Amino acid sequence: MEYPMSDLIVIGFDSQDEATAALTECKKLEKEYLLDLEDAVVVIRTADGKLHLQQSVNLEKVGASYGLFSGGFWGALVGLLCLNPLAGFVAGSIVGAGAGAIAGKMSDYGIDDNFIKSLGATIPANTSALFILVRKSQPDKVLADLRTFKGHARVLQTSLSPENENRLRAALGQLAAPAPAA
Template sequence: MSDLVFIAFPSEDKAEQVRRQILALQREYLIELGDAVVAVKTADGQIKLNQMMNMTAAGAASGGLWGTLIGFIFLMPLLGTAVGAASGALAGRLTDVGINDQFMKDAAGALQPGTAGLFLLVRRMTTDKVLADLRGVGGTVMRTSFDETKEAALREALAACATAATPVAAPAAPAPA
């Protein structure tokens, strides 16, 4: 079973930076993601989703390849490529993999204009190591399907920003009498 996490950030750059950090954790096999999407609320209130994969382009490329192959059979490779690319792009546009796009747009409506949010669909994770790596990145947990203890640990790790960045100074030695 997967868990959904939605974290708000003050800027699109910060949300993208944290997404890259989490994808690096995935390459280390510490977390397995089903999806990771950055949602940006523009100054005019529109919601823009930055998906990890552009399904329309992938569909067009795949459709173009298959259209070319089928076009060779009927001795019309250019027509096959065009028809295949168009139908592949349409199929890719209608495909929704991972987190439901309408759900993300509705949830991202709670963001302030000019801010961004990161949606994560987490299949599995090594909680202690992932939270240690996310310690101090900032952000506000907006929604999660974690149990209460995991959610509290995530909130604590993200909020550790101010305390982790500021080293504690040693107390001054008393002056000699």
């Protein structure tokens, strides 16, 4: 089975809070089934030049939840063999949650963190950027909604086709995509 590739879109904003507002708007579109996000990260560069990454998926919490349930199941099963399923469930849940949290903290999902940090380092102080990995979307409806950020945002990088990238740039009030450097 072949899976469709996701599109990476990175949009820079003129202030520190606009990327968060744009992510909130994307989450609203996702609830309306107009946008399907695989991953999203907000990068904020403060006045002192420090980068702050806000992941939309907390892998540590997801790992702990998964570990809690799977550990509880396996612990209860082993406890049942030892005639004490409650003790096995409790012990398995604790061990599973801890192991899941560690695994979640050490894993990377979606957009590569090194790429985010390297591109994020290029944005000016007191600005922000939104990195989104889009599985699928309803482009006309999404672009119409993104027009609220017109004049305050610019496309930094995409994996979109040139035609779709130009449509996104037009929705944000930018000129057509710059010609690639020779």
